[in-house]
Amino acid sequence: MNLERLLRKNIISLSAYSSARDEFKEVNEAYVFMDANENPNNNGYNRYPDPQQTAVKQKLAELRDLEINQILLGNGSDEVLDLIFRAFCEPNNDNIITLPPTYGMYSVLANLNAVEIREVLLSTEFQPKVNSILEQQDQRSKLLFLCTPNNPTANSFDNDLIESLLRSFNGIVVIDEAYIDFSINESWLSRLNEFPNLIVTQTFSKAYGLAGIRLGICYASKEIIAVLNKIKPPYNINQLTQNVALEKLERITNVKEEVNSIINERQTLISQLETIPLFVKIYPSDANFLLVQVDDANLRYRQLISKGIVVRNRTNQPLCHNCLRLTIGTPEENQKLITFLNQLS
Ligand SMILES: *Cc1c(COP(=O)(O)O)cnc(C)c1O
Numbered sequence: 001m002n003l004e005r006l007l008r009k010n011i012i013s014l015s016a017y018s019s020a021r022d023e024f025k026e027v028n029e030a031y032v033f034m035d036a037n038e039n040p041n042n043n044g045y046n047r048y049p050d051p052q053q054t055a056v057k058q059k060l061a062e063l064r065d066l067e068i069n070q071i072l073l074g075n076g077s078d079e080v081l082d083l084i085f086r087a088f089c090e091p092n093n094d095n096i097i098t099l100p101p102t103y104g105m106y107s108v109l110a111n112l113n114a115v116e117i118r119e120v121l122l123s124t125e126f127q128p129k130v131n132s133i134l135e136q137q138d139q140r141s142k143l144l145f146l147c148t149p150n151n152p153t154a155n156s157f158d159n160d161l162i163e164s165l166l167r168s169f170n171g172i173v174v175i176d177e178a179y180i181d182f183s184i185n186e187s188w189l190s191r192l193n194e195f196p197n198l199i200v201t202q203t204f205s206k207a208y209g210l211a212g213i214r215l216g217i218c219y220a221s222k223e224i225i226a227v228l229n230k231i232k233p234p235y236n237i238n239q240l241t242q243n244v245a246l247e248k249l250e251r252i253t254n255v256k257e258e259v260n261s262i263i264n265e266r267q268t269l270i271s272q273l274e275t276i277p278l279f280v281k282i283y284p285s286d287a288n289f290l291l292v293q294v295d296d297a298n299l300r301y302r303q304l305i306s307k308g309i310v311v312r313n314r315t316n317q318p319l320c321h322n323c324l325r326l327t328i329g330t331p332e333e334n335q336k337l338i339t340f341l342n343q344l345s
Pocket residue numbers: 075076077078079103147151176178202203204205206211215216
């Protein structure tokens with residue numbers, strides 16, 4: 001792969017802003033820091049955070065068996081995705097390919113960055129249509145977004161289809177693995193070193209239970225990560241977020257326990273919903289939410305709201321007529337949902 005061909009011209013020649021903490025990295029209690037115009041009174045947060053988040057990345061690198069220079073952190077995956085657009089897509093010139101129904105941020109970011117969106121609907125089984133996707137690509141197709149497990153359809157894409165896209169797409173393939181911890185499928189991280197055009201994104205917002213700290217992860221070749229590092233805001237991950245993320249990674253077994261209980265709850269919820277007549281279809285789920293087809297999505301959505309139960313109405317998405325998206329809650333919350341739905345039918 002020729003990375004230079006894919007990058008924006010101005011990004012190739014850009015030199016990164018060098019912050020005080022970039023130029024002098026060594027943190028030593030004995031030093032006198034007079035380089036960053038901080039307030040010298042120690043309150044735990046008076047210093048700028050590590051711009052490279054080395055401690056967090058070190059831990060992630062160990063867990064994923066990767067090099068630290070294959071990791072970039074962002075203020076949520078949303079920042080990671082925006083950096084990817086800004087690195088590769090020339091505004092008013094390049095295009096990206098998305099596979100609706102899928103996560104809304106890809107098209108929001110494309111519009112924000114003045115990049116054309118080429119949409120290739122998933123099949124009725126919610127799988128990528130490889131030939132149609134490849135027919136849509138041209139020399140200006142820079143990014144292809146594969147969200148797997150996919151939001152809102154809840155299924156994973158077939159590995160063979162993903163692999164053929166990785167081999168045949170001329171640009172960068174971004175695999176969004178926000179829900180990978182809930183999946184029976186293995187992460188594509190294990191094959192990152194095989195595909196120079198692969199970027200895998202993950203997040204602390206779902207399985208890790210830390211949506212509030214805003215931390216997204218990007219894994220790619222060290223060449224791609226070096227480019228993204230060059231364009232990221234210098235101190236994009238604040239100290240509080242770095243502290244909380246590190247604590248979580250040091251107690252990773254808690255995450256696995258919570259994930260397992262959510263997966264069990266998912267099965268319980270499916271069996272209960274199946275007995276309620278207003279449900280036309282409950283799609284299989286490889287994530288922490290269910291896509292369900294009901295008799296009348298707008299009506300059921302409003303009725304649920306009136307009982308203080310908030311779900312996502314996806315009826316206007318392609319292939320999702322009369323569909324609602326339900327996040328798996330605690331056992332008590334799920335029971336509340338079932339009790340109310342039983343009263344309705
Ligand atoms: C929730 C979600 C994310 C997470 O975004 P953050 O900005 O990290 O909170 C990313 N991708 C998909 C498909 C999601 O559903």
